[in-house]
Amino acid sequence: MLEAANETTLILSRIQFALNISFHILFPTITIAMAWLLFFFKIRHHISGHPVWMRAYRFWVKIFALTFALGVVSGITMSFQFGTNWPGFMEKVGNIAGPLLGYEVLTAFFMEATFLGAMLFGIKRLPPWLHTLSTFLVAIGTSLSAFWILALNSWMHTPQGFEMIDGVAHATDWWEIIFNPSFPYRFFHMLIASGLTACFLVMGVSAYRIIKGDEKKAPQVTLRAAAFLAAVLIPVQIFVGDLHGLNTLKHQPQKVAAMEGVWETQKGVPLLLFALPDEDERTNHFEVGIPNIASLILTHDLDGEIKGLNEFQGKHPPVAPVFWGFRIMVGLGVIMLFVSWMTSWQLLRHQRVSPIMLKVIVATTFSGWVATLAGWYVTEIGRQPYLVTGVLTTEQAATNIAASNVGISLALYAIVYVVLLIAYIHTLFYMARKSVKVEEFVTPSESWRESDNNNVEDSSGQTKSEEVKVL
Amino acid sequence: MMADYLPTFFLLLMALSVLIYAVLDGYDLGVGILLPMNNVEHRHQMIASIGPFWDANETWLVLAVGILLIAFPQAHNIVLRELYLPAAIMLIGLILRGVAFDFRAKAVTQYQPLWDKVFRLGSLIAALSQGFMLGMYVVGFEYSFITICFSLLTAFGAAAAYVYIGGAWLVLKTEGELQKFAAKKARRAGWLMGLSFIAISTVNPWLNPEVAERWFTMPGALVVLLIPVMCGLIWLLVDQYLKYVPVQKDRACWVPFVGGIAIFSFCLIGFAYSYYPYVIPGQLTAEEAASATKSLQFVFYGVVIVLPVILAYTVLSYRIFKGKTNELNYY
Numbered sequence: 138m139l140e141a142a143n144e145t146t147l148i149l150s151r152i153q154f155a156l157n158i159s160f161h162i163l164f165p166t167i168t169i170a171m172a173w174l175l176f177f178f179k180i181r182h183h184i185s186g187h188p189v190w191m192r193a194y195r196f197w198v199k200i201f202a203l204t205f206a207l208g209v210v211s212g213i214t215m216s217f218q219f220g221t222n223w224p225g226f227m228e229k230v231g232n233i234a235g236p237l238l239g240y241e242v243l244t245a246f247f248m249e250a251t252f253l254g255a256m257l258f259g260i261k262r263l264p265p266w267l268h269t270l271s272t273f274l275v276a277i278g279t280s281l282s283a284f285w286i287l288a289l290n291s292w293m294h295t296p297q298g299f300e301m302i303d304g305v306a307h308a309t310d311w312w313e314i315i316f317n318p319s320f321p322y323r324f325f326h327m328l329i330a331s332g333l334t335a336c337f338l339v340m341g342v343s344a345y346r347i348i349k350g351d352e353k354k355a356p357q358v359t360l361r362a363a364a365f366l367a368a369v370l371i372p373v374q375i376f377v378g379d380l381h382g383l384n385t386l387k388h389q390p391q392k393v394a395a396m397e398g399v400w401e402t403q404k405g406v407p408l409l410l411f412a413l414p415d416e417d418e419r420t421n422h423f424e425v426g427i428p429n430i431a432s433l434i435l436t437h438d439l440d441g442e443i444k445g446l447n448e449f450q451g452k453h454p455p456v457a458p459v460f461w462g463f464r465i466m467v468g469l470g471v472i473m474l475f476v477s478w479m480t481s482w483q484l485l486r487h488q489r490v491s492p493i494m495l496k497v498i499v500a501t502t503f504s505g506w507v508a509t510l511a512g513w514y515v516t517e518i519g520r521q522p523y524l525v526t527g528v529l530t531t532e533q534a535a536t537n538i539a540a541s542n543v544g545i546s547l548a549l550y551a552i553v554y555v556v557l558l559i560a561y562i563h564t565l566f567y568m569a570r571k572s573v574k575v576e577e578f579v580t581p582s583e584s585w586r587e588s589d590n591n592n593v594e595d596s597s598g599q600t601k602s603e604e605v606k607v608l
Numbered sequence: 609m610m611a612d613y614l615p616t617f618f619l620l621l622m623a624l625s626v627l628i629y630a631v632l633d634g635y636d637l638g639v640g641i642l643l644p645m646n647n648v649e650h651r652h653q654m655i656a657s658i659g660p661f662w663d664a665n666e667t668w669l670v671l672a673v674g675i676l677l678i679a680f681p682q683a684h685n686i687v688l689r690e691l692y693l694p695a696a697i698m699l700i701g702l703i704l705r706g707v708a709f710d711f712r713a714k715a716v717t718q719y720q721p722l723w724d725k726v727f728r729l730g731s732l733i734a735a736l737s738q739g740f741m742l743g744m745y746v747v748g749f750e751y752s753f754i755t756i757c758f759s760l761l762t763a764f765g766a767a768a769a770y771v772y773i774g775g776a777w778l779v780l781k782t783e784g785e786l787q788k789f790a791a792k793k794a795r796r797a798g799w800l801m802g803l804s805f806i807a808i809s810t811v812n813p814w815l816n817p818e819v820a821e822r823w824f825t826m827p828g829a830l831v832v833l834l835i836p837v838m839c840g841l842i843w844l845l846v847d848q849y850l851k852y853v854p855v856q857k858d859r860a861c862w863v864p865f866v867g868g869i870a871i872f873s874f875c876l877i878g879f880a881y882s883y884y885p886y887v888i889p890g891q892l893t894a895e896e897a898a899s900a901t902k903s904l905q906f907v908f909y910g911v912v913i914v915l916p917v918i919l920a921y922t923v924l925s926y927r928i929f930k931g932k933t934n935e936l937n938y939y
Contacts, residue, residue, distance in 0.1 A: 203710040203714055217688060220684045220687070221695060224688075231681035232681075232903040233903070235674075240910055248921070250667045251918075255925060257660070258929065263928065307900050307903075308902050308906065542693055549696060553704070557703075557707060560707075560711060564715045564716075567714075568714055
């Protein structure tokens with residue numbers, strides 16, 4: 138039955154899955170870390186009692202809510218994709234994948250969703266500490282959900298702790314399944330990626346507010362916090378990324394060969410800065426590289442040997458997207474390093490960021506998104522032709538429904554996602570511009586015991602009484 | 609030993625998730641469908657009444673589909689293959705409804721009515737496609753003229769039921785003009801729901817002889833025929849209550865909502881009686897479709913430990929936001 142999956146259905150299903158998961162990951166990448174940033178703002182407010190932290194919280198929690206909603210709805214779509222387009226996945230490894238997904242729903246989804254309600258709408262109904270606790274539980278929930286889904290994803294890269302009985306995977310050791318070899322690296326690499334993505338978003342939008350003439354303290358404070366955090370995270374990310382690369386070399390050498398564009402097994406491999414990999418002739422054109430550096434990075438030895446793609450003929454991923462995805466990710470990492478360090482240096486030295494730097498920061502608002510997507514493309518395309526390394530190929534897992542059905546659903550999703558992405562980015566900057574015009578507002582904790590009728594403006598420019606209706 | 613009961617356990621758990629979803633997200637979707645385009649005040653209040661809950665409510669759908677996927681992967685594959693397009697359309701509906709929640713409050717003010725329309729449309733699409741999928745599921749995924757008509761009937765019935773419970777929710781959570789509006793709509797939806805349920809219950813035994821045999825064989829029939837009787841009585845009680853809204857001092861404003869929950873529960877029991885132990889009617893039983901015992905055990909422990917916690921903080925969240933919604937409520 139599964140062999141009957143035709144070529145068009147397979148291609149369309151792959152495009153649809155890539156579209157769905159690419160769109161989906163944009164939002165959790167922000168919210169996983171931003172939940173912790175919001176928690177940090179609230180803690181700072183509790184400690185210092187300074188209202189600016191509450192103002193920072195109140196502006197960013199709105200963006201968090203919007204981002205979270207987009208993550209939730211696109212995530213629900215994801216949970217249906219396995220059954221609709223990849224039935225072979227559940228048939229073959231459902232015994233492993235199902236429970237991991239189940240634990241994600243049970244331990245993470247309900248917790249984050251329920252306490253998000255308390256966090257967003259309960260600020261007046263809950264004592265401040267309980268509200269901060271809700272924020273904390275939302276943050277725990279988002280990170281737990283990353284834990285389970287990355288455990289499953291990592292298992293698909295480096296499966297262990299199972300046995301095959303009649304062609305179906307059965308669990309033998311759950312501990313081994315969850316803590317499979319690539320999981321710790323992938324998990325921390327993704328958490329830090331989320332941290333950087335959220336930091337650059339916060340920096341970008343804060344800088345945008347300052348450029349637009351916002352002289353209040355809140356954007357200054359958030360820009361500073363995010364820049365310092367990013368400046369610390371970037372070197373950590375480079376270190377963790379390197380460890381992840383070494384782990385990949387051990388377990389999926391064909392992926393690393395594609396990342397580095399190495400065709401023949403050789404010693405003293407150069408680090409290619411530019412090349413056009415050609416799979417037909419199995420060589421690179423227009424190579425520009427630094428001798429021996431790839432060997433040094435991957436084996437920590439200038440003359441270290443790296444296995445070439447030709448050793449894995451027919452069982453290695455398409456080279457060009459992996460090769461280029463990797464370069465985009467690393468290139469953006471370097472830019473982010475430069476931007477966060479320059480910003481931090483200016484802040485430490487002059488207590489302010491220069492106008493040119495502000496523009497640079499705005500330009501890099503979404504650099505985390507691009508880097509994260511590029512990184513995911515490297516690792517996921519790098520797993521091909523397998524869906525689960527050595528166990529199941531992508532082709533075997535595909536559905537056999539009519540291509541026209543997949544075509545229709547793909548077109549629907551594509552239209553909706555494009556509109557939503559435009560609306561999201563547009564709304565983000567609209568909210569920033571709107572907050573520029575608003576005078577300092579009294580935060581709820583300041584007005585905790587005041588009457589409900591005083592028309593104090595908040596950062597979105599609505600009076601309190603209006604806000605009741607809007608939210 | 610325990611292994612023998614695991615498929616049944618997960619089948620019941622799935623039924624419970626579906627019931628909780630139908631009640632909780634049912635009222636969200638019902639409120640969405642009811643949004644009056646000519647009254648912005650009411651729209652604000654109605655959406656505020658579901659704001660703190662909708663996200664968690666929707667998660668019960670993820671759990672239900674999750675259990676289908678974890679415990680009965682084969683059934684999951686069949687259901688989602690056969691319902692490919694309706695499922696995709698339902699997801700588009702849920703996406704539209706979910707994002708409209710936030711965009712309406714945050715996007716440029718002049719677009720707000722547009723996002724409210726998107727909200728209403730998304731809710732309607734989701735409700736109709738869920739009902740349609742239920743119909744198709746019952747008839748064993750046979751696409752013919754009669755089965756499609758039947759599924760359109762169930763689609764209509766589901767939407768009416770959601771509007772019914774949505775209106776009941778608003779009677780509980782609001783007051784004044786809006787409460788009166790909600791009661792009127794709920795009452796009307798109650799009639800439509802009742803009529804379509806009667807139609808569905810008449811047609812279904814005729815389409816599925818096996819179901820007819822279960823329902824009309826003595827002595828079981830004596831017991832299960834209590835289900836429609838109970839539904840009818842509760843429906844009548846709620847209908848009479850709704851007629852007199854606003855009641856003095858808002859006494860017993862919970863009656864329609866609790867009544868709605870009871871009706872939904874009885875319907876589910878009736879449904880379970882018709883099809884147990886099948887996970888796909890007439891094709892696949894829970895036992896046949898169940899995944900490996902080891903995997904089910906692993907999830908079983910998680911469910912036993914975590915589900916009570918989930919229920920506890922769900923109750924907590926409803927306690928935090930108890931009372932009428934028109935009090936100050938923002939972030």
